[in-house]
Amino acid sequence: MISSEFEKAPCALCGGIEFAELFKTRDYLYGVPGEFSISRCKSCSLVSLNPRIPEEHIASLYPDNYEPYSMSFSQEMLSKLVAGQDGRRMLLERHAHKGFALDVGSGDGRFLLCLKQAGWRVAGCELSEKSAAFQRDSLGLDVKAGSLLSSRFDSEIFDAITFWSVFEHLYDPLETLAEAKRVLKPGGVIAMSMPNFDSLERMFFRSKWFCLHPPFHIYHYSPKIMKTIVAEMGMSIEKVYYSTTATSLINSMKAALGRSSIMLSEAYHVDPSETHDAVSDKTISKATKRLVFNSLIVPSLKTLDLLRLGAYTNYVIRKT
Numbered sequence: 001m002i003s004s005e006f007e008k009a010p011c012a013l014c015g016g017i018e019f020a021e022l023f024k025t026r027d028y029l030y031g032v033p034g035e036f037s038i039s040r041c042k043s044c045s046l047v048s049l050n051p052r053i054p055e056e057h058i059a060s061l062y063p064d065n066y067e068p069y070s071m072s073f074s075q076e077m078l079s080k081l082v083a084g085q086d087g088r089r090m091l092l093e094r095h096a097h098k099g100f101a102l103d104v105g106s107g108d109g110r111f112l113l114c115l116k117q118a119g120w121r122v123a124g125c126e127l128s129e130k131s132a133a134f135q136r137d138s139l140g141l142d143v144k145a146g147s148l149l150s151s152r153f154d155s156e157i158f159d160a161i162t163f164w165s166v167f168e169h170l171y172d173p174l175e176t177l178a179e180a181k182r183v184l185k186p187g188g189v190i191a192m193s194m195p196n197f198d199s200l201e202r203m204f205f206r207s208k209w210f211c212l213h214p215p216f217h218i219y220h221y222s223p224k225i226m227k228t229i230v231a232e233m234g235m236s237i238e239k240v241y242y243s244t245t246a247t248s249l250i251n252s253m254k255a256a257l258g259r260s261s262i263m264l265s266e267a268y269h270v271d272p273s274e275t276h277d278a279v280s281d282k283t284i285s286k287a288t289k290r291l292v293f294n295s296l297i298v299p300s301l302k303t304l305d306l307l308r309l310g311a312y313t314n315y316v317i318r319k320t
C-alpha cells in the first residue's frame with residue numbers, strides 16, 4: 001500500500017482534524033499490505049483508522065473469501081448457519097416487537113432467514129451486489145444492493161433494524177444512524193454488535209488485537225463514545241450486552257506470536273460457548289478440548305463480560 005492511496009479524514013463525530021496516534025498496526029487477517037495508524041480524536045476521543053483508504057477503493061480490497069459473503073454452502077450448512085443466528089434473534093426479541101425487520105449489511109442472508117423462520121417480515125440491504133443477488137435469487141429474500149443511505153426506504157416502516165458487525169465498517173456512521181432512525185417506527189429498536197475498544201483484550205494486545213481489522217474497520221467504539229453518539233441522534237441506549245469469544249482471543253494470540261491468521265469467523269456471538277471449536281490443536285481430542293474450554297475458558301470470558309471488559313459489545317438502542 002503506498003501512502004498516496006490513503007486519505008486523512010475529519011472525525012465523524014465532531015469534525016475535528018487533530019488526532020493523537022495510539023499505535024500502528026497491520027492486517028493480520030487477510031494480509032492486506034501496509035502499516036495502518038490508529039488514532040484518537042483530540043476533541044471528542046473517538047478512535048479511528050486515520051489515514052484510511054478512501055471509501056471508493058475499499059470494496060476492491062475485500063477478499064473473495066470474506067466470511068460474511070461465503071455463499072457456497074450446502075442446505076445442511078445453511079441450516080447450521082441460520083441456527084447459529086439464534087443468539088442474535090433472541091437478543092433482538094427481548095427488546096423488539098416482532099414485526100418488520102431490516103438487516104443492514106445482511107451478508108449471505110443467514111440472519112434474515114433466521115428471523116423469517118421465526119415469523120418476522122424481513123428486508124435487507126447489502127453493499128455487495130453479488131451477495132444481494134444471491135439473497136434474492138437463491139434465498140428468496142427482499143434485499144437491496146447498496147448501503148442504508150442509498151436504499152431510501154420509506155419513513156417509519158421498521159420495528160427493528162440490525163447492524164451485526166457492520167457499524168465499525170462505516171465511513172459515515174452518524175449519517176447512517178440518522179437514516180436508521182428515520183426509517184424506524186417510533187418505539188422501534190436498533191440492535192448492533194461491534195468490537196469493544198475499551199476491552200481488556202484490546203488493552204492487552206494493543207496493536208495485535210485481532211478486531212482492529214485494518215483497513216476495513218474505520219472507527220473503533222466503546223460504550224462511552226457510543227453513549228455520546230446515540231445521544232447526539234436523540235436516542236438512548238437501552239442495554240449493552242458484553243460478549244467475549246475465543247475467536248478473537250486466539251487470533252490475537254496468533255498475531256502476537258507472528259503467525260498469520262485465517263480464522264474467518266468474526267464470531268460476534270452472544271453465547272461464547274458457540275465458538276468452542278475455535279480452540280484448535282490436533283494433538284488433543286475434541287472431547288478434551290471441549291472440557292477444557294467449558295471448564296476454564298468460558299468462565300474466564302464470562303467474568304470479563306460481567307466486568308464490562310468483554311471484547312465485543314451488543315447495543316440495543318430505542319427510538320422514543
Ligand SMILES: [Zn+2]
Nearest residue numbers: 011014041044
Ligand atoms: Zn472527534
